[in-house]
Amino acid sequence: xxxxxxxxxxxxxxxxxxxxxxxxxxxxxxxxxxxxxxxxxxxxxxxxxxxxxxxxxxxxxxxxxxxxxxxxxxxxxxxxxxxxxxxxxxxxxxxxxxxxxxxxxxxxxxxxxxxxxxxxxxx
Numbered sequence: 001x002x003x004x005x006x007x008x009x010x011x012x013x014x015x016x017x018x019x020x021x022x023x024x025x026x027x028x029x030x031x032x033x034x035x036x037x038x039x040x041x042x043x044x045x046x047x048x049x050x051x052x053x054x055x056x057x058x059x060x061x062x063x064x065x066x067x068x069x070x071x072x073x074x075x076x077x078x079x080x081x082x083x084x085x086x087x088x089x090x091x092x093x094x095x096x097x098x099x100x101x102x103x104x105x106x107x108x109x110x111x112x113x114x115x116x117x118x119x120x121x122x123x
Contacts, residue, residue, distance in 0.1 A: 009117030022096030
């Protein structure tokens with residue numbers, strides 16, 4: 001099993017930035033593709049960004065492209081999501097996921113999830 005713990009969420013004003021972190025417990029972290037998803041109240045969890053196991057490939061949802069950046073540090077067993085230019089509509093619970101695949105961009109491809117971290121953007 002892979003245990004994931006997200007951190008870095010909080011309350012910021014529109015236009016501000018946050019950096020989310022997701023720490024993994026497993027020694028074999030480097031073989032997993034990692035992703036960030038978010039969930040709005042009453043909605044299904046949706047894709048935000050993903051990064052391949054090596055960090056060589058990244059994908060972003062159109063809604064965050066150009067504003068968010070995903071990265072990973074395999075030595076630290078951590079994946080990050082830098083959120084810039086935040087908008088009130090970005091307010092959601094953000095989840096980190098781990099996939100047994102080398103590359104994964106859909107919810108079904110992820111095997112493990114963190115507990116989520118709340119991001120709230122005020123006007």
